[in-house]
Amino acid sequence: MNLSRRQVLRAATLTGAGIALSGCERITSKVAGRLGQAVPGNINVADGNEIDPGFHLLSRAGFGPWPGDLDRLSVLGIDAWIEEQLHPDSIDDTACDLRAHRFETLDLEPGTCYEFKKPVLRDELARHRLVRATYSRRQLYEVMVEFWSEHFNIYLEKGDCIYLKAADERQVIREHALGRFRDLVRASATSPAMLVYLDGNENRKTAPDDKPNENYARELLELHTLGVDGGYSQRDVSEVARCLTGWRLRTKWRRGTVYFDPALHDGGTKTVLGQVVAGRLGEQELDAVIDLAVSHPSTALHIATKLVRHFVADAAPRALVDRVAAEFTATDGDIKSLVRLILTSEDFKAAPGVRFKRPFRYLVSALRSVAADTYGHEPLIGYLGRMGNAPFEHPAPDGYPDSAEPWLGTLLWRWNFATALASGKIESATVSIDRLVGAVGGNTADRLLPHFIGRRGTPQEIRALQDFSDGLSRAQGEGATDLVGLILASPAFQMY
Numbered sequence: 184m185n186l187s188r189r190q191v192l193r194a195a196t197l198t199g200a201g202i203a204l205s206g207c208e209r210i211t212s213k214v215a216g217r218l219g220q221a222v223p224g225n226i227n228v229a230d231g232n233e234i235d236p237g238f239h240l241l242s243r244a245g246f247g248p249w250p251g252d253l254d255r256l257s258v259l260g261i262d263a264w265i266e267e268q269l270h271p272d273s274i275d276d277t278a279c280d281l282r283a284h285r286f287e288t289l290d291l292e293p294g295t296c297y298e299f300k301k302p303v304l305r306d307e308l309a310r311h312r313l314v315r316a317t318y319s320r321r322q323l324y325e326v327m328v329e330f331w332s333e334h335f336n337i338y339l340e341k342g343d344c345i346y347l348k349a350a351d352e353r354q355v356i357r358e359h360a361l362g363r364f365r366d367l368v369r370a371s372a373t374s375p376a377m378l379v380y381l382d383g384n385e386n387r388k389t390a391p392d393d394k395p396n397e398n399y400a401r402e403l404l405e406l407h408t409l410g411v412d413g414g415y416s417q418r419d420v421s422e423v424a425r426c427l428t429g430w431r432l433r434t435k436w437r438r439g440t441v442y443f444d445p446a447l448h449d450g451g452t453k454t455v456l457g458q459v460v461a462g463r464l465g466e467q468e469l470d471a472v473i474d475l476a477v478s479h480p481s482t483a484l485h486i487a488t489k490l491v492r493h494f495v496a497d498a499a500p501r502a503l504v505d506r507v508a509a510e511f512t513a514t515d516g517d518i519k520s521l522v523r524l525i526l527t528s529e530d531f532k533a534a535p536g537v538r539f540k541r542p543f544r545y546l547v548s549a550l551r552s553v554a555a556d557t558y559g560h561e562p563l564i565g566y567l568g569r570m571g572n573a574p575f576e577h578p579a580p581d582g583y584p585d586s587a588e589p590w591l592g593t594l595l596w597r598w599n600f601a602t603a604l605a606s607g608k609i610e611s612a613t614v615s616i617d618r619l620v621g622a623v624g625g626n627t628a629d630r631l632l633p634h635f636i637g638r639r640g641t642p643q644e645i646r647a648l649q650d651f652s653d654g655l656s657r658a659q660g661e662g663a664t665d666l667v668g669l670i671l672a673s674p675a676f677q678m679y
Contacts, residue, residue, distance in 0.1 A: 211281050212556050218278035220318060222554045222615060223251040226622040228633040237261060238637030239535035242679040243494055244268065244526055245322030247548030250622060250634070265526050268323035269361065269519045279318040282558060286311040289349050293375055293439025296346040304345050305575075308352070309567075310559030312574040316547045317557065327360040327518070329543070330493055332575075333582030335371045335407060337380045339575045343432075347376035347439055348575060364486060364516030365477045368407060372399075372469060373441050375432055381580065384432045386424060387447035395424035395449065402580045408476040410485030415456060422453040423476075426460055426468040483511040487521070489585075494525045496534050497586045503530045535637070536678045539587035542570035545597055548679065549604060549671050552635050553614045560611035570596050594677075601671035606664050616664050626663035628652065628670075636675040644675065 212220075229235035237256040241248040244265070256264050267274060283289075286307040288299055296304060316325045335355065339345045351374045359367035371377050378384045381399035388395065400423035404415045429448030433440050443466040452462040456479060460471050476482060487507035491499040506528075507521050514520040525531055540548065546567060550557060557563060567573045570593040577583045584590070603609050605616060620626045623634050628648040632640040640648070652666040670676060 208285075208558050211285070215278045215281055215318070216556075218281075219251075220249075220278050220554070220556075222618045222622050223254075224622060225624075226250050226619075226634060227254050227257075228623060228630070229253070229637045230633065230639065232639050234535035234637040236532060236535075239532075240264065240526070241322070242535075242548070242637065243531070243538070245326060246316050246544060247551045247679065248637075249551045250554050250619065262527070265323075265523060268321065269523060271321035271324040271361065274321050276320050279315060279320065282314050282318055283311055285558070286314075289353065291349060293347045293350050294437060296349055297343075297438060299346075301345050304349070305339060306564070308339070308348060309564050309574045313543075313547065313559040313563065313567075314557075316543075317550050317555070317559075323522070324360060327522070328356055330490075331360055331367065332356050333577075333585070334489065335367075335377065336577055336580050336582035337374075337376045337575065338578045338580075340578070342379045343439070344376050344380050347374075347379060350374070350439070351376040359518075361518050361522070364511070364518060365473065367518075368403075368477055369470070369473050371407070372403070372427075372473060373430065375439050375441050378430060378432055378441055383427060383430050386428050386430065387444075388425075388428045388449040389447060395421065395428055397421060397424040400424035400427060403472075404476060406581055408485065409479055409481040410488075413479065413481030413485060415481075418454075419456055422455045422460075423472050425449040425451070425453050426455065426472045429465070430469070477516060480508075480512070483508040483516075486516075487511055490521055491525060491530075493585055494522075495528075495531050496537050500530045503528055536675075538679055539590060540677055540679050541583065541585070541590055542567055542572035542593050542597070543574070544679070545677065546570075546600065549601065549676075550612065552671070553604065553616065553619055553667065555604065555612045555614050557612040562609060563611055566596060566600050597677065598672040602668040605668035605671060616667050619667070620663045626666065628666060631663075631666060632670055632675075635670050636673075640675075644673070648673065 229238055235253065237253055238248060240261055241252055241256065259267070288296055288304055288307045289311050312329075316329065319325050332352070337344055337348055337351060339348055351371075355367070355370040355374050359370055377399070381402055382396045383399040386396040386399065387393070397420050401420045403423065404413065404420060405411050409415055426449075429444050429446075431442055431444050431447065433442060445465050448465055450463045450465075453460045453468075455472055456475050458475055460468055464471065484504070487504045488499050491504050491507055495503065503525070507524055510520055510524050546563065564573060568576070570590075572583060572590075604612060604614060607614055620631070623630055625631070628640060628645045632644065632648065648666065648669050652669055
Protein backbone atom coordinates (compact mmCIF):
# COMPACT_ATOMS: atom_id res chain seq x y z
CA MET A 184 0.00 0.00 0.00
CA ASN A 185 1.38 3.40 -0.98
CA LEU A 186 0.58 6.22 1.42
CA SER A 187 1.47 9.89 1.18
CA ARG A 188 3.50 11.67 3.85
CA ARG A 189 0.32 13.50 4.92
CA GLN A 190 -1.44 10.18 5.42
CA VAL A 191 1.50 8.88 7.42
CA LEU A 192 1.44 11.87 9.76
CA ARG A 193 -2.32 11.53 10.15
CA ALA A 194 -1.96 7.82 10.93
CA ALA A 195 0.71 8.56 13.52
CA THR A 196 -1.49 11.19 15.15
CA LEU A 197 -4.54 8.92 15.27
CA THR A 198 -2.50 6.07 16.71
CA GLY A 199 -2.13 7.99 19.90
CA ALA A 200 -0.23 11.01 21.24
CA GLY A 201 2.18 11.13 18.30
CA ILE A 202 5.36 9.17 17.83
CA ALA A 203 7.71 12.04 18.56
CA LEU A 204 6.02 12.74 21.90
CA SER A 205 5.43 9.20 23.09
CA GLY A 206 8.70 7.68 21.95
CA CYS A 207 6.84 4.41 21.59
CA GLU A 208 8.56 1.94 19.32
CA ARG A 209 5.47 -0.21 19.23
CA ILE A 210 3.46 2.62 17.68
CA THR A 211 6.21 3.38 15.19
CA SER A 212 6.35 -0.27 14.15
CA LYS A 213 2.58 -0.35 13.62
CA VAL A 214 2.68 2.68 11.33
CA ALA A 215 5.78 1.37 9.53
CA GLY A 216 3.99 -1.94 8.98
CA ARG A 217 1.19 -0.10 7.20
CA LEU A 218 3.84 1.39 4.93
CA GLY A 219 5.13 -2.00 3.82
CA GLN A 220 7.62 -2.97 6.54
CA ALA A 221 5.99 -6.35 7.06
CA VAL A 222 5.77 -9.71 5.35
CA PRO A 223 3.35 -9.51 2.38
CA GLY A 224 0.58 -12.06 2.01
CA ASN A 225 2.32 -13.87 -0.84
CA ILE A 226 5.97 -14.09 -1.91
CA ASN A 227 7.10 -15.46 -5.25
CA VAL A 228 10.52 -17.05 -4.86
CA ALA A 229 13.25 -17.65 -7.42
CA ASP A 230 12.65 -20.78 -9.48
CA GLY A 231 15.91 -21.44 -11.30
CA ASN A 232 19.01 -23.45 -10.57
CA GLU A 233 21.17 -20.33 -10.87
CA ILE A 234 20.85 -17.21 -8.73
CA ASP A 235 18.08 -14.99 -10.07
CA PRO A 236 19.50 -11.80 -11.70
CA GLY A 237 17.11 -9.63 -9.74
CA PHE A 238 18.04 -11.31 -6.49
CA HIS A 239 21.71 -10.77 -7.35
CA LEU A 240 21.11 -7.07 -7.95
CA LEU A 241 19.15 -6.61 -4.72
CA SER A 242 21.86 -8.45 -2.79
CA ARG A 243 24.84 -6.58 -4.22
CA ALA A 244 23.41 -3.09 -4.86
CA GLY A 245 21.46 -3.31 -1.62
CA PHE A 246 21.68 -5.24 1.64
CA GLY A 247 19.55 -8.10 0.38
CA PRO A 248 15.88 -8.45 -0.59
CA TRP A 249 13.08 -7.58 1.80
CA PRO A 250 10.17 -10.03 1.40
CA GLY A 251 8.31 -8.92 -1.72
CA ASP A 252 11.19 -6.88 -3.20
CA LEU A 253 11.83 -9.45 -5.90
CA ASP A 254 8.21 -9.23 -7.03
CA ARG A 255 8.41 -5.45 -7.26
CA LEU A 256 11.68 -5.63 -9.18
CA SER A 257 10.23 -8.07 -11.70
CA VAL A 258 7.48 -5.54 -12.47
CA LEU A 259 9.71 -2.46 -12.48
CA GLY A 260 12.61 -4.01 -14.42
CA ILE A 261 16.30 -4.10 -13.56
CA ASP A 262 17.35 -1.00 -15.52
CA ALA A 263 14.49 1.07 -14.10
CA TRP A 264 15.33 -0.10 -10.57
CA ILE A 265 18.95 0.97 -10.99
CA GLU A 266 17.91 4.41 -12.22
CA GLU A 267 15.43 4.81 -9.39
CA GLN A 268 18.09 3.89 -6.84
CA LEU A 269 20.62 6.27 -8.39
CA HIS A 270 18.20 9.11 -7.60
CA PRO A 271 17.36 8.38 -3.95
CA ASP A 272 15.59 11.69 -3.35
CA SER A 273 12.83 10.46 -5.65
CA ILE A 274 12.14 7.48 -3.36
CA ASP A 275 9.70 7.98 -0.49
CA ASP A 276 11.51 6.67 2.59
CA THR A 277 8.98 7.75 5.19
CA ALA A 278 8.72 4.36 6.89
CA CYS A 279 12.47 4.25 7.47
CA ASP A 280 12.52 7.89 8.57
CA LEU A 281 9.97 7.12 11.27
CA ARG A 282 12.39 4.67 12.84
CA ALA A 283 15.58 6.64 12.23
CA HIS A 284 14.46 10.09 13.38
CA ARG A 285 14.38 8.94 16.98
CA PHE A 286 18.20 9.16 17.01
CA GLU A 287 18.29 12.86 17.79
CA THR A 288 22.07 13.26 18.07
CA LEU A 289 22.50 12.47 14.36
CA ASP A 290 20.96 15.82 13.44
CA LEU A 291 22.87 17.98 15.93
CA GLU A 292 25.81 20.28 15.35
CA PRO A 293 29.15 19.25 16.92
CA GLY A 294 28.98 21.84 19.69
CA THR A 295 25.66 20.43 20.89
CA CYS A 296 26.94 16.85 20.77
CA TYR A 297 29.46 17.72 23.48
CA GLU A 298 26.51 17.94 25.86
CA PHE A 299 25.84 14.18 25.49
CA LYS A 300 27.67 11.32 27.14
CA LYS A 301 29.89 9.24 24.88
CA PRO A 302 27.89 5.99 25.26
CA VAL A 303 24.77 7.76 24.01
CA LEU A 304 26.55 9.13 20.94
CA ARG A 305 28.21 5.80 20.19
CA ASP A 306 24.94 3.91 20.57
CA GLU A 307 22.92 6.23 18.34
CA LEU A 308 25.55 6.37 15.58
CA ALA A 309 25.73 2.58 15.34
CA ARG A 310 21.99 2.01 15.64
CA HIS A 311 21.20 4.69 13.06
CA ARG A 312 23.52 3.02 10.55
CA LEU A 313 21.93 -0.37 11.24
CA VAL A 314 18.34 0.87 11.05
CA ARG A 315 18.92 2.81 7.81
CA ALA A 316 20.60 -0.18 6.15
CA THR A 317 17.81 -2.51 7.26
CA TYR A 318 14.74 -0.43 6.44
CA SER A 319 15.62 2.18 3.84
CA ARG A 320 14.06 1.80 0.42
CA ARG A 321 17.08 3.75 -0.82
CA GLN A 322 19.19 0.63 -0.65
CA LEU A 323 21.89 1.58 -3.14
CA TYR A 324 22.35 4.89 -1.37
CA GLU A 325 22.85 3.11 1.97
CA VAL A 326 25.39 0.77 0.36
CA MET A 327 27.30 3.80 -0.91
CA VAL A 328 27.09 5.46 2.51
CA GLU A 329 28.78 2.41 4.03
CA PHE A 330 31.33 2.27 1.20
CA TRP A 331 32.44 5.90 1.54
CA SER A 332 32.34 5.76 5.32
CA GLU A 333 34.93 2.99 5.11
CA HIS A 334 36.93 4.83 2.45
CA PHE A 335 37.10 7.95 4.64
CA ASN A 336 37.21 5.97 7.87
CA ILE A 337 37.11 7.77 11.21
CA TYR A 338 37.60 5.90 14.49
CA LEU A 339 35.18 7.11 17.15
CA GLU A 340 37.47 6.50 20.09
CA LYS A 341 40.25 8.90 19.08
CA GLY A 342 40.16 12.29 20.77
CA ASP A 343 36.90 14.15 20.25
CA CYS A 344 35.88 12.19 17.14
CA ILE A 345 32.86 10.74 18.88
CA TYR A 346 31.41 14.25 19.31
CA LEU A 347 32.16 15.20 15.70
CA LYS A 348 31.30 12.08 13.71
CA ALA A 349 27.55 12.72 13.48
CA ALA A 350 28.20 15.94 11.53
CA ASP A 351 30.72 14.11 9.33
CA GLU A 352 28.20 11.36 8.60
CA ARG A 353 25.56 13.92 7.66
CA GLN A 354 27.54 16.62 5.86
CA VAL A 355 30.31 14.57 4.25
CA ILE A 356 29.24 10.98 3.66
CA ARG A 357 25.47 11.22 3.22
CA GLU A 358 25.58 14.57 1.46
CA HIS A 359 27.97 13.36 -1.26
CA ALA A 360 27.55 9.55 -1.37
CA LEU A 361 26.17 9.65 -4.93
CA GLY A 362 27.56 13.00 -5.95
CA ARG A 363 30.89 14.15 -7.31
CA PHE A 364 34.05 12.55 -5.91
CA ARG A 365 35.93 15.84 -5.79
CA ASP A 366 33.22 17.38 -3.59
CA LEU A 367 33.34 14.36 -1.31
CA VAL A 368 37.10 14.67 -0.82
CA ARG A 369 36.83 18.43 -0.24
CA ALA A 370 34.12 17.99 2.38
CA SER A 371 36.13 15.29 4.15
CA ALA A 372 39.29 17.42 4.17
CA THR A 373 37.61 20.09 6.30
CA SER A 374 35.47 17.74 8.38
CA PRO A 375 35.99 18.42 12.10
CA ALA A 376 36.07 14.68 12.78
CA MET A 377 38.71 14.05 10.10
CA LEU A 378 40.74 17.03 11.32
CA VAL A 379 40.94 15.39 14.74
CA TYR A 380 41.29 11.77 13.59
CA LEU A 381 44.24 12.36 11.24
CA ASP A 382 45.79 15.21 13.24
CA GLY A 383 45.16 18.02 10.79
CA ASN A 384 44.37 20.14 13.84
CA GLU A 385 48.02 19.74 14.88
CA ASN A 386 49.42 20.71 11.48
CA ARG A 387 50.77 24.25 11.88
CA LYS A 388 53.88 26.35 11.42
CA THR A 389 54.77 28.88 14.10
CA ALA A 390 58.57 28.90 13.74
CA PRO A 391 60.98 28.47 10.81
CA ASP A 392 62.11 25.01 11.99
CA ASP A 393 58.60 23.59 12.53
CA LYS A 394 57.90 20.36 10.67
CA PRO A 395 54.35 19.79 9.36
CA ASN A 396 52.20 16.97 10.71
CA GLU A 397 51.94 14.57 7.75
CA ASN A 398 49.25 12.17 8.95
CA TYR A 399 46.33 13.52 6.93
CA ALA A 400 48.48 14.36 3.90
CA ARG A 401 49.73 10.79 3.73
CA GLU A 402 46.26 9.24 3.96
CA LEU A 403 44.83 11.77 1.49
CA LEU A 404 47.25 10.46 -1.11
CA GLU A 405 47.56 6.82 -0.05
CA LEU A 406 43.96 5.98 0.82
CA HIS A 407 41.58 8.71 -0.30
CA THR A 408 42.88 9.53 -3.79
CA LEU A 409 45.93 8.13 -5.64
CA GLY A 410 46.32 4.83 -3.77
CA VAL A 411 49.36 3.23 -2.18
CA ASP A 412 51.01 2.58 -5.57
CA GLY A 413 49.75 5.80 -7.13
CA GLY A 414 53.13 7.29 -7.94
CA TYR A 415 53.49 9.92 -5.22
CA SER A 416 56.64 10.30 -3.13
CA GLN A 417 57.48 11.08 0.47
CA ARG A 418 58.33 14.58 -0.71
CA ASP A 419 54.80 14.92 -2.09
CA VAL A 420 53.43 13.94 1.34
CA SER A 421 55.58 16.60 3.02
CA GLU A 422 54.63 19.26 0.50
CA VAL A 423 50.92 18.48 0.79
CA ALA A 424 51.23 18.70 4.58
CA ARG A 425 52.83 22.14 4.20
CA CYS A 426 49.95 23.26 1.98
CA LEU A 427 47.45 22.20 4.63
CA THR A 428 48.97 23.95 7.63
CA GLY A 429 46.73 26.33 9.53
CA TRP A 430 43.39 24.47 9.64
CA ARG A 431 42.07 24.50 13.19
CA LEU A 432 39.18 23.30 15.32
CA ARG A 433 37.35 25.76 17.56
CA THR A 434 37.25 24.72 21.21
CA LYS A 435 35.04 27.45 22.73
CA TRP A 436 32.78 29.67 20.62
CA ARG A 437 31.10 27.51 17.91
CA ARG A 438 32.88 24.55 19.44
CA GLY A 439 33.70 21.73 17.06
CA THR A 440 33.69 23.81 13.86
CA VAL A 441 36.66 24.35 11.54
CA TYR A 442 38.40 27.58 10.58
CA PHE A 443 41.63 28.62 8.85
CA ASP A 444 44.30 30.53 10.77
CA PRO A 445 46.71 32.24 8.34
CA ALA A 446 49.16 32.89 11.17
CA LEU A 447 49.77 29.12 11.44
CA HIS A 448 50.16 28.53 7.69
CA ASP A 449 53.39 27.80 5.85
CA GLY A 450 53.33 30.48 3.17
CA GLY A 451 56.28 29.20 1.14
CA THR A 452 56.10 27.82 -2.40
CA LYS A 453 55.49 24.07 -2.66
CA THR A 454 55.66 21.46 -5.41
CA VAL A 455 52.96 18.77 -5.33
CA LEU A 456 52.87 15.89 -7.83
CA GLY A 457 55.17 17.84 -10.12
CA GLN A 458 53.08 21.01 -10.03
CA VAL A 459 54.05 24.25 -8.31
CA VAL A 460 51.59 25.54 -5.71
CA ALA A 461 52.35 29.21 -5.27
CA GLY A 462 53.00 30.35 -1.73
CA ARG A 463 50.85 32.73 0.32
CA LEU A 464 47.63 31.28 -1.09
CA GLY A 465 46.53 30.31 2.40
CA GLU A 466 43.33 28.32 2.51
CA GLN A 467 43.15 28.25 -1.30
CA GLU A 468 46.03 25.78 -1.23
CA LEU A 469 43.65 23.13 0.06
CA ASP A 470 41.61 23.35 -3.14
CA ALA A 471 44.78 23.36 -5.24
CA VAL A 472 45.98 20.15 -3.56
CA ILE A 473 42.62 18.43 -3.92
CA ASP A 474 42.37 19.37 -7.60
CA LEU A 475 45.83 17.92 -8.25
CA ALA A 476 45.13 14.72 -6.32
CA VAL A 477 41.64 14.05 -7.68
CA SER A 478 42.60 14.73 -11.31
CA HIS A 479 45.66 12.46 -11.16
CA PRO A 480 45.24 9.33 -13.35
CA SER A 481 46.09 7.09 -10.39
CA THR A 482 43.04 8.36 -8.52
CA ALA A 483 40.69 7.28 -11.29
CA LEU A 484 42.27 3.82 -11.26
CA HIS A 485 42.28 3.55 -7.48
CA ILE A 486 38.61 4.49 -7.05
CA ALA A 487 37.55 2.35 -10.00
CA THR A 488 39.35 -0.67 -8.54
CA LYS A 489 37.73 -0.26 -5.13
CA LEU A 490 34.25 0.17 -6.59
CA VAL A 491 34.54 -2.79 -8.96
CA ARG A 492 35.92 -4.98 -6.19
CA HIS A 493 33.07 -3.95 -3.91
CA PHE A 494 30.28 -4.58 -6.41
CA VAL A 495 31.68 -7.40 -8.55
CA ALA A 496 34.42 -9.58 -7.06
CA ASP A 497 37.42 -9.57 -4.75
CA ALA A 498 39.59 -9.99 -7.83
CA ALA A 499 38.32 -6.97 -9.76
CA PRO A 500 38.16 -7.66 -13.54
CA ARG A 501 40.82 -5.38 -15.05
CA ALA A 502 38.90 -4.58 -18.24
CA LEU A 503 35.96 -3.29 -16.21
CA VAL A 504 38.28 -1.36 -13.90
CA ASP A 505 39.78 0.39 -16.92
CA ARG A 506 36.33 1.28 -18.26
CA VAL A 507 35.25 2.69 -14.90
CA ALA A 508 38.50 4.64 -14.59
CA ALA A 509 37.89 6.14 -18.03
CA GLU A 510 34.35 7.03 -16.98
CA PHE A 511 35.73 8.69 -13.84
CA THR A 512 37.93 10.90 -15.99
CA ALA A 513 35.25 11.63 -18.58
CA THR A 514 32.60 12.60 -16.01
CA ASP A 515 34.89 14.44 -13.61
CA GLY A 516 34.33 11.78 -10.96
CA ASP A 517 30.54 11.53 -11.12
CA ILE A 518 29.78 8.69 -8.71
CA LYS A 519 26.36 7.91 -10.19
CA SER A 520 27.94 7.32 -13.60
CA LEU A 521 30.55 4.98 -12.17
CA VAL A 522 28.02 2.90 -10.25
CA ARG A 523 25.63 2.74 -13.22
CA LEU A 524 28.42 1.47 -15.46
CA ILE A 525 29.33 -1.26 -12.98
CA LEU A 526 25.79 -2.46 -12.24
CA THR A 527 24.88 -2.69 -15.93
CA SER A 528 28.13 -4.42 -16.95
CA GLU A 529 28.37 -8.03 -18.06
CA ASP A 530 31.02 -8.61 -15.38
CA PHE A 531 28.52 -7.68 -12.70
CA LYS A 532 25.79 -9.87 -14.18
CA ALA A 533 28.20 -12.82 -14.38
CA ALA A 534 29.29 -12.70 -10.72
CA PRO A 535 26.35 -13.63 -8.46
CA GLY A 536 27.09 -15.33 -5.17
CA VAL A 537 30.88 -14.95 -5.31
CA ARG A 538 31.43 -12.46 -2.47
CA PHE A 539 31.51 -13.34 1.24
CA LYS A 540 29.35 -11.10 3.40
CA ARG A 541 31.07 -8.97 5.99
CA PRO A 542 29.37 -9.30 9.41
CA PHE A 543 27.43 -6.04 9.05
CA ARG A 544 26.04 -7.05 5.67
CA TYR A 545 25.33 -10.56 6.92
CA LEU A 546 23.38 -9.34 9.93
CA VAL A 547 21.40 -6.75 7.97
CA SER A 548 20.61 -9.17 5.14
CA ALA A 549 19.32 -11.67 7.69
CA LEU A 550 17.10 -9.05 9.34
CA ARG A 551 15.74 -8.00 5.96
CA SER A 552 15.13 -11.56 4.76
CA VAL A 553 12.76 -12.29 7.66
CA ALA A 554 11.26 -8.75 7.84
CA ALA A 555 12.47 -8.30 11.40
CA ASP A 556 11.08 -5.48 13.53
CA THR A 557 13.98 -3.78 15.32
CA TYR A 558 15.47 -0.46 16.41
CA GLY A 559 19.02 -1.78 16.66
CA HIS A 560 19.23 -2.14 20.43
CA GLU A 561 21.55 -4.60 22.11
CA PRO A 562 22.28 -7.37 21.51
CA LEU A 563 22.33 -6.63 17.76
CA ILE A 564 25.19 -4.12 18.01
CA GLY A 565 26.84 -6.53 20.44
CA TYR A 566 26.83 -9.28 17.80
CA LEU A 567 28.56 -6.92 15.36
CA GLY A 568 31.14 -6.03 18.00
CA ARG A 569 31.92 -9.67 18.71
CA MET A 570 32.29 -10.28 14.97
CA GLY A 571 34.69 -7.33 14.78
CA ASN A 572 32.51 -5.18 12.51
CA ALA A 573 30.73 -2.66 14.74
CA PRO A 574 30.18 0.62 12.84
CA PHE A 575 32.86 3.29 13.29
CA GLU A 576 35.05 1.08 15.49
CA HIS A 577 37.92 0.27 13.11
CA PRO A 578 41.05 2.01 14.51
CA ALA A 579 43.10 2.24 11.31
CA PRO A 580 42.31 4.80 8.57
CA ASP A 581 41.95 2.12 5.87
CA GLY A 582 38.49 1.04 7.08
CA TYR A 583 37.25 -2.51 7.60
CA PRO A 584 38.63 -5.08 5.10
CA ASP A 585 36.48 -5.57 2.01
CA SER A 586 37.54 -9.15 1.22
CA ALA A 587 36.62 -12.59 2.53
CA GLU A 588 39.69 -13.81 4.41
CA PRO A 589 39.58 -11.49 7.45
CA TRP A 590 35.99 -12.49 8.21
CA LEU A 591 36.12 -16.28 7.96
CA GLY A 592 36.69 -16.55 11.70
CA THR A 593 33.26 -15.07 12.45
CA LEU A 594 31.23 -18.11 11.38
CA LEU A 595 30.45 -19.38 14.89
CA TRP A 596 29.00 -16.03 15.91
CA ARG A 597 26.95 -15.97 12.68
CA TRP A 598 25.49 -19.36 13.48
CA ASN A 599 24.63 -18.27 17.02
CA PHE A 600 22.98 -15.13 15.67
CA ALA A 601 21.01 -17.05 13.01
CA THR A 602 19.60 -19.47 15.56
CA ALA A 603 18.71 -16.73 18.02
CA LEU A 604 17.06 -14.52 15.38
CA ALA A 605 14.90 -17.27 13.87
CA SER A 606 13.81 -18.57 17.25
CA GLY A 607 12.81 -15.11 18.50
CA LYS A 608 15.41 -15.09 21.25
CA ILE A 609 16.82 -11.66 20.37
CA GLU A 610 14.65 -9.31 22.40
CA SER A 611 15.39 -6.31 20.18
CA ALA A 612 14.43 -8.09 16.94
CA THR A 613 10.91 -9.45 16.56
CA VAL A 614 10.23 -11.92 13.75
CA SER A 615 7.18 -13.79 12.46
CA ILE A 616 8.48 -16.99 10.92
CA ASP A 617 4.99 -18.49 10.62
CA ARG A 618 3.84 -15.52 8.53
CA LEU A 619 6.93 -15.80 6.32
CA VAL A 620 6.38 -19.53 5.84
CA GLY A 621 2.77 -18.91 4.88
CA ALA A 622 3.75 -16.24 2.35
CA VAL A 623 6.38 -18.47 0.76
CA GLY A 624 4.00 -21.41 0.65
CA GLY A 625 5.61 -24.11 2.73
CA ASN A 626 7.91 -24.94 5.61
CA THR A 627 10.18 -27.33 3.76
CA ALA A 628 13.75 -26.66 2.68
CA ASP A 629 12.91 -26.79 -1.02
CA ARG A 630 10.29 -24.02 -0.58
CA LEU A 631 12.10 -21.78 1.90
CA LEU A 632 15.67 -21.93 0.61
CA PRO A 633 15.04 -20.01 -2.67
CA HIS A 634 13.62 -17.06 -0.71
CA PHE A 635 16.92 -16.69 1.15
CA ILE A 636 19.51 -17.52 -1.51
CA GLY A 637 17.80 -16.59 -4.80
CA ARG A 638 17.87 -20.05 -6.40
CA ARG A 639 16.67 -23.60 -5.93
CA GLY A 640 18.65 -25.58 -3.45
CA THR A 641 20.77 -28.41 -4.74
CA PRO A 642 19.62 -31.93 -3.76
CA GLN A 643 22.53 -32.08 -1.32
CA GLU A 644 21.63 -28.72 0.30
CA ILE A 645 17.96 -29.61 0.64
CA ARG A 646 18.66 -33.06 2.07
CA ALA A 647 21.20 -31.74 4.58
CA LEU A 648 18.98 -28.89 5.74
CA GLN A 649 15.83 -31.01 5.95
CA ASP A 650 17.50 -33.89 7.79
CA PHE A 651 19.15 -31.59 10.29
CA SER A 652 15.95 -29.59 10.75
CA ASP A 653 13.86 -32.71 11.25
CA GLY A 654 16.30 -33.91 13.88
CA LEU A 655 16.14 -30.60 15.74
CA SER A 656 12.37 -30.50 15.50
CA ARG A 657 12.04 -33.96 17.05
CA ALA A 658 14.26 -32.83 19.90
CA GLN A 659 12.96 -29.29 20.38
CA GLY A 660 9.64 -29.11 18.56
CA GLU A 661 10.44 -25.82 16.79
CA GLY A 662 9.62 -26.84 13.19
CA ALA A 663 10.09 -24.06 10.64
CA THR A 664 11.98 -21.92 13.15
CA ASP A 665 14.83 -24.42 13.19
CA LEU A 666 14.85 -24.63 9.41
CA VAL A 667 15.05 -20.86 8.94
CA GLY A 668 17.86 -20.66 11.49
CA LEU A 669 19.78 -23.35 9.63
CA ILE A 670 19.28 -21.57 6.30
CA LEU A 671 20.55 -18.27 7.76
CA ALA A 672 23.61 -20.15 9.02
CA SER A 673 24.14 -22.07 5.78
CA PRO A 674 27.16 -21.53 3.50
CA ALA A 675 24.93 -20.28 0.68
CA PHE A 676 23.49 -17.45 2.79
CA GLN A 677 26.98 -16.25 3.73
CA MET A 678 27.60 -15.42 0.09
CA TYR A 679 26.07 -12.65 -2.03
